[in-house]
Amino acid sequence: MVLKCYRPLRATLSKASRYSDKRPIGELSDPRPTPEEQTISNESFERVRSAMRQLPRAHREVLLLLVMGYLQREMAEVLGKPLKSMGGRIRRARLALKKSMEEQNHEES
Numbered sequence: 020m021v022l023k024c025y026r027p028l029r030a031t032l033s034k035a036s037r038y039s040d041k042r043p044i045g046e047l048s049d050p051r052p053t054p055e056e057q058t059i060s061n062e063s064f065e066r067v068r069s070a071m072r073q074l075p076r077a078h079r080e081v082l083l084l085l086v087m088g089y090l091q092r093e094m095a096e097v098l099g100k101p102l103k104s105m106g107g108r109i110r111r112a113r114l115a116l117k118k119s120m121e122e123q124n125h126e127e128s
Contacts, residue, residue, distance in 0.1 A: 081108050
């Protein structure tokens with residue numbers, strides 16, 4: 020039991036140390052995105068939003084709950100669906116979003 024709790028903690032700590040900035044505080048750069056980064060972020064957001072609009076309602080609901088941080092158990096309760104079916108629903112929704120975004124990219128090319 021202790022080992023099960025330790026593994027995720029160890030993984031989290033190792034990720035945190037890997038990405039931590041070890042420069043002195045005076046040398047840290049402004050954490051806000053540059054205007055270019057913000058524009059790219061906004062464009063990406065709009066592409067995902069447009070692709071999401073094309074999905075069936077069931078897929079949109081699953082993906083939105085997933086992005087909001089709901090666990091599969093919680094998603095099943097909210098949607099009134101069996102817990103056992105949530106993994107498949109999530110997978111199908113992700114694949115549908117991927118396909119929608121690929122079609123969108125193909126149309127832009």
